[in-house]
Amino acid sequence: MSIIDIKNLSKQFENIIAVDNLSLSINQGEMFGIVGPDGAGKTTNFRMLCGILTLTYGTATILGYDLIKNLK
Numbered sequence: 009m010s011i012i013d014i015k016n017l018s019k020q021f022e023n024i025i026a027v028d029n030l031s032l033s034i035n036q037g038e039m040f041g042i043v044g045p046d047g048a049g050k051t052t053n054f055r056m057l058c059g060i061l062t063l064t065y066g067t068a069t070i071l072g073y074d075l076i077k078n079l080k
């Protein structure tokens with residue numbers, strides 16, 4: 009079962025594309041790490057998944073709940 013499912017997730021700040029079309033799926037029981045250089049977009053990705061930042065484009069579900077529809 010997919011716990012986190014991200015499709016084409018993108019975030020643009022003014023003239024910077026911080027996250028560019030990220031798609032990934034994390035299954036139940038999997039351990040997942042995200043590694044990248046400074047400014048790669050790791051924190052921005054997690055901020056979107058936590059609802060702290062809005063998405064510019066894309067969709068994400070967590071435990072089957074649509075991130076955009078269930079932010080409140």
Ligand SMILES: Nc1ncnc2c1ncn2[C@@H]1O[C@H](COP(=O)(O)OP(=O)(O)OP(=O)(O)O)[C@@H](O)[C@H]1O
Pocket residue numbers: 021024025026044045046047048049050051052053
């Ligand atoms: N609130 C913001 N406004 C404008 N640009 C931002 C904002 N937050 C992040 N950025 C830019 O988005 C890009 C991705 O930043 P982010 O902090 O997500 O990277 P990171 O992978 O977490 O980096 P680090 O390893 O240094 O923590 C960078 O170019 C950063 O300057």
Ligand SMILES: [Mg+2]
Pocket residue numbers: 050051052
């Ligand atoms: Mg960071």
